[in-house]
Amino acid sequence: MNREVLAIRHVHFEDLGSLERVLGDRGQLVRYLDVGLGRVDAPDPAAASLMVVLGGPISATDDARYPTLAPLLSLIEKRIATGLPTLGICLGAQLIARVLGARVYRAKQTELGWSPLTLTDAGRASPLHHLDGANTSMLHWHGDTFDLPPGATHLAATPTCENQAFSWGAHVLGVQCHPEIRADRFEPWLIANAAELDEHGVDICALRADTARLAPSLETCARAAFGEWLDHVDTR
Numbered sequence: 001m002n003r004e005v006l007a008i009r010h011v012h013f014e015d016l017g018s019l020e021r022v023l024g025d026r027g028q029l030v031r032y033l034d035v036g037l038g039r040v041d042a043p044d045p046a047a048a049s050l051m052v053v054l055g056g057p058i059s060a061t062d063d064a065r066y067p068t069l070a071p072l073l074s075l076i077e078k079r080i081a082t083g084l085p086t087l088g089i090c091l092g093a094q095l096i097a098r099v100l101g102a103r104v105y106r107a108k109q110t111e112l113g114w115s116p117l118t119l120t121d122a123g124r125a126s127p128l129h130h131l132d133g134a135n136t137s138m139l140h141w142h143g144d145t146f147d148l149p150p151g152a153t154h155l156a157a158t159p160t161c162e163n164q165a166f167s168w169g170a171h172v173l174g175v176q177c178h179p180e181i182r183a184d185r186f187e188p189w190l191i192a193n194a195a196e197l198d199e200h201g202v203d204i205c206a207l208r209a210d211t212a213r214l215a216p217s218l219e220t221c222a223r224a225a226f227g228e229w230l231d232h233v234d235t236r
Helices: 019-025 069-082 091-099 127-131 187-192 194-199 204-233
Strands: 005-009 030-034 050-053 086-089 104-115 138-146 153-157 165-168 172-175
Touching: 019 030, 019 204, 050 069, 050 091, 069 086, 069 091, 086 091, 091 104, 091 138, 091 165, 091 172, 104 204, 127 153, 127 204, 138 204, 187 194, 187 204, 194 204
Parallel strands: 005 030, 005 050, 050 086, 086 172
Antiparallel strands: 104 138, 153 165, 165 172
């Protein structure tokens, strides 16, 4: 199998973060496809050992304003049909949920900041057990949410958002939160999203301090969870 990982990136600073180190340790190279700069319909959905759809500030249902969504949804659908490992983070999870037939919609409340996950029994039995709230906190940054896709397994929740993580079959994982975040690369998030942070009354200095304090533990736990999931889906 091709050892290349295809990562669909919507904004440059929302990359694979700490998870990229896990892939590098396994000798897997990451190729980023930047939405809006590259053709979303160009990749062969079966060519990469792993496909990851990353986050971004747009809505997963805003097809009318963002014509890149239709070909991306088609690519995700074809990828899932191959039975090969597919991971979605934040917007990526919402897009996967939509492809799988779930409703994606505006959440009652924007979830922005650090809080722990509560895992379901299935979540505690999955590689996400490393991300349990007893082990680490989690960064959340989303205004939309989704229903659990038909046939999916619910893995994690927070009081603000019921569907934080799900699996579908043995090869698809969606996480609405941001396990990939790195403290040393967080400043671009604050700069690029200054207007949104002000709109929601977020104390930027406090969010920066929380990230510096909590992200190192998350990095360790997220790498462990991602590595275990990779072993489970066997991308080597």
